[in-house]
Amino acid sequence: MNARSTVSLVGDTGRGHEAAILNAALEAFGAKGFHGASMRDVARGAGTSLSNLYNYFPSKSRLLAEVLRHANDELVTRLHVAVDEAGDDAVSRLREVVRAYVRFVVDHQLAMVVSTNEVRYLAGEDRERLVVDRDATQAVFEDIVAQGAASGEFRTPHPADAARTVLSALAGVAQWYRPDGRLSRGQLAEQQARYALALLESPLAH
Amino acid sequence: MNARSTVSLVGDTGRGHEAAILNAALEAFGAKGFHGASMRDVARGAGTSLSNLYNYFPSKSRLLAEVLRHANDELVTRLHVAVDEAGDDAVSRLREVVRAYVRFVVDHQLAMVVSTNEVRYLAGEDRERLVVDRDATQAVFEDIVAQGAASGEFRTPHPADAARTVLSALAGVAQWYRPDGRLSRGQLAEQQARYALALLESPLAH
DNA sequence: CCTCCACACGAACGACTGTTCGTGTACCAA
């Protein structure tokens, strides 16, 4: 039992077709890309009419922005919970935050793929807002690595660069992960945590 | 003197506007994405007419395929040269191949970004051909990691997984690299090599 | 009962898309 049933990213919001539209948009943007997917695709996926989309979102790019915001909020929340529940040392904090990240990738792979691939099509305020959220994710990792570097738990120089590299590796997971892969969700998370600790040159990891 | 002047990916081919079209297509697909960029954008960038594009490439997707093929060929060539010129041990082979990869990213960042972001819009034979080329890149890394794991130079279990993770981190470089960054091309390459060796748990790296 | 508002629909608009067509020019081979 390795495969997991994909859960919708956005739960019911109490506003008519809103959740259905957001989830259909995620699906469409993921399958065809932002410019490749049409508002008609989204409407069809949401089981409503084309014009009704505009009762919920004023434009296509705003719809993308809302999808990405939902995805990023959920990720940031999970990461903070993981850090708070971990021990005080950088090693266990990093291990837990990596595990949480990988679990999120497995649970909402499509959201992560769309997040990384379609962000660049946002403009104006929508873009800036998401950049801030993304920086928050990076800061979580940077803070932990900096703590570990200060305490001697990590021997890597330039903690900020190392944290970014760890995040790159994790973002890559979303691109190649397949639910029918060899490793279970937990095993994959554990493996990535080991890679991250090794990359940071944590002596305890050996 | 950190910034480097970007060199065109495709040199003159001796066929009228061919090189100009390929480079303009790379530029356009990079700026707006495959579906976001129009054939008119490409024609304008290449300094020719819309209809003339079809004297060189039968369709937009074939144009993308050719751009990606040129990029991948150049990368694969550079990686093989790097491996051949390195020593016989896995550590120096890996260090050299990582350095070559990073240098290619710096020299042709746009090509790498387009490669990773737009591959999925290829279909049919064009897609399969590029998948084969991409697998060749992965195989270069996998072989080295497997060699190092067998010789004891790398202590990481599951060499194939570790190689893929290293490649994910390297692919990430193309996404965030900026020519005006703190590190020079050589320093960046060296840093990524250190990260890769650490991730693979190479005892010599400490 | 009336008003308002949230939600829903089909039809349409103007812009833009990838691609094709017909034509033209220059050069090379016979």
Added chain:
DNA sequence: TTGGTACACGAACAGTCGTTCGTGTGGAGG
């Protein structure tokens, strides 16, 4: 001179795009 081929162009076609408009329904508040 003739024929062919490579390269180049403007105009047009048929389709799709994001978005707007007008209309309608049904329930909640006065």
